[in-house]
Amino acid sequence: MNTITDAVVIGGGIAGLQVALDLADQGFDVVIVEKEPSIGGKMISLSKVFPTLDCSSCICTPRMAAAAHHERITIMTCSEVQAVQRVGEHFSVTIRTRPRYVIESACIGCRKCEYACPVLVPHEFEGNLGARRAIYVPFTNAMPQVALLDVENCTFCGACARACPTDAIDYLQEPAITEMEAGAVVVASGYALTETQTADRYGGGKLANVLTGLQMERLLAPHGPYGRVLRPSDGRIPDTVAFVQCAGSRDHSLPEGQGVPWCSRVCCMYAIKQAMLLSGSLPLVDITIYYMDIRAFGKGFEQFYQNARAMGINFVKARVARITEGENANPVLRIERIEEDGRVEDQPHDMVVLTPGIVAGWDPSSVIPVQIGSDGFVLSEHASLAPCRTRVPGVFVAGTASGPKDIPDSIVEAGAAAMEAANHLRRTAYASRRRTEAEAGGR
């Protein structure tokens, strides 16, 4: 592999992909370092996206394919950046690639190993609602379409190796270290969610019919774990569904890991979107959204919200104090209204969706001396004028690595980060110098 490039983009979600494409289209070489076995990030697991309601895969897969096929873009999956060292005006980036125990160049993604594997474990991609094998292609439209072996759950029975038509299984694969020289680094490492469902007040993670927003995304996705929306406890179609907004956001009372004091920015809109999709697929379902403020602030969002109200989705301004389990495994919400007469009441629902808080997916300060805010997200050099420049020259940030953000805002910011990185590469003349040296070396 070529171990010199112009820019290293950390994270292959929608922001990282857009950064890479906007740099590569300007003539720079880019390496995307993705820690998961597939690029696509969180977006590829979503059902449809607000406010246009187009299917998430339809937007995300072309970006994934464009990056994968771009002659200037190299994608490293199962890989993490371990260290970034400044060497003069460029960086030396140490990348560790975990073994897949499948030879990437040999695997043809036929899934015969998957069909042969006798082990079943909960599938993380499906929010643990579906199952996968111990050896598996990450998901239907994963890129690359290469299997990986989960050694934690593998019984080493050898069935996969016998089934593989290309002898791609390699139980002895070792982690690989790549030293990459680059002129710029872009942090697009995305977000993670708080474990709000494990808070005692929300049932301590023990209530089968209390789901997170991302789990509901999978249930709504046409190729999701059940193929439709069903209750995990008994497989029944829910008659009433409730969304608990700001469960884990704008909350000073939950401990770290379960809640955050800031607004997570996308939950109002995705709850409204999920409510709309639910009422589309289950016309008789009764939907209630318990909220503090509806933050429909982006282009077309307010109109989207008003459409949801007109569709008959109930919006109740209330705080949910606790969730317990009632009859038939129905979650019961103890709510206090912040409207009408302010009454406190118990409301049973068939299914409840929590919208957890958004936190940084990775702390880059462990490997790059970028500054991190008290919220854990990357700080910009100037929050107004240079939102994508970090305080380290040559290191840029895009997407949710610098705070919760919706898809359109992440994509726009990715374009901006690519512009900043491109101009840095031009100013330091890194790319052109490197090409001149390569040509001179080749002669």
Added chain:
Amino acid sequence: MTETKRRVGVYVCHCGGNISDVIDVQKVVDGVANIEDVVVARREMFMCSDPGQNLIAEDIAAHNLDRVVVAACSPSLHEATFRGTLKRSGLNPYLYEHVNIREQASWCHKDDPEGGTRKATRLVAAGIAKARNLVPLDPVRVPVTRAVAVVGGGIAGLRSAIDLAKSSFEVHVIERAADLGGHLARPGRVYPTDEPAQDLLTGLLAQARSLPGLTLHTETELVASTGYLGNFRLTLQGPSGEPRELTVGSIVLATGFEHYQPSLGELGFGMSDRVVTLPDFIERLDPRGPTGGQIVKDGKPVQRVVFIHCVGSRQLEGVHVPPEGGRLYEHCSRVCCTTALFASIELARKFPQVDIFDVYQDIRTYGRGQEDIYEAAARAGVTFFRVAGDAPPTVEIDASGAITVRLVDLLTFNEPIEMPVDLVVLVTGMIPRDITPLIEMFKLPRSPDGFLQEVHPKLRPVEVCVDGLFIAGACQAPMDVAEAAASASAASAKAACLLGGDVISLDPFVASIQAELCDGCGLCLAECVYVKALTRAEGETVPVVNTALCKGCGMCAAVCPHEAITVRGWEIKQYDAMVDAIVATGGHP
């Protein structure tokens, strides 16, 4: 129709259920598999995904396919994707036909899966018929001028110009006002960095003026544009009065927004000098502002100030009345909640004796650090009242000039509130600026909210449907300073990608003329709507197509009595074949 044998591959996409939940995709495959020249017909969960594209590539290699048809979503989404697949597989990318069975079948026939399936089958059959008649085409290549015009010299325009000048493009900023900076030039501090807006501007301007290749044209308007992507010829009208010509490869529109101006009497506006808009109030808070930073009533500092949110935003039909000839603004203006709270904190800090009230529907402090501003405002003693969108507050001014605000507060369970106040701050929204001449010049589309419309909010957020034009900042939608800066840099990145090379490739779907069939009747010339796309020199019989200006609309082909002029990729014989196929694929739809 076709004499030559073709080898067509047909692929029907499930679109993850978007199509296959309604359409029986296997039936569609079976229905077209036996059509002449069809070598393979398959279905797949996501044709656009890598496995889907690889399937096509493998079939091209294994079965020697020379034409490909994919039945999937709208061609605007993925036609280019599959053309790319053909190109990578060594086929001319224009030997591809895209059939839309999502918008045109599954989505519009949800209630009739069988009829939808029959329709999809016919559409695919028609696509195959067209594919069999496709010929290889080469993209139109146009040379590029490495220069960009940025229309508007506010934050977005300046940011974009600086980015592009740093990328060593020649950049011209065209600002119609005498001063640069737009709204940023006014006194007042901005969140989240709590700096005077003018300081931000000073820094930007210094940078802009230091860059070689960046020219700032003030008191200048863009009055005319001809040409096309890569080569726009612009006419500028400057302060001297002499029009000036300029050739650029691309144009960034950064024309900004207007503040909503309440109509006379709307919440007391215009009835008292103590009913002001938020932008005016912020200016007064600034020591550099018109009142030297003092907020007074009868010469004494004010005691009670109320902020009323969503004035000119989130308007509802039947509740709000548009001004005569005007419109309702249904959109949320995004930045005003935080701006108002930020201003109320500053007010409380400077004048601790003031009682501050805040009348809102939803507090939308969505951005990073903004919830802190909301909490700080609450700590600073701001009293919040929540009203329903369909029950806005009223402002009454009596003969003595005393102001009373009335509302029903949802937070205290519908308590009617009546409060005398010294000053009313109307938290006015951001509305689209009237840029009718530009909209007409470039035939720009607008969103239902009146702002400029991007091609797609996620796939192409800073592009408009006119090739070579990009949008930056609040001409697209309300945004704050940081968001406008990011949007501007994103637009710069797209312009830099576009103009990076020496030539640009355009789709070859342009008119072409078979000279031997043309009798010079000239009907086509009268029909062509694009300036200089179709011309005829003095004394010549046959017109000439400018392939860079022709948009392939087909108006010329429609009127030609001899089928001498036709649009490449959309030829009449291709349509004939499609119609024949639709008729032949029996049964009622």
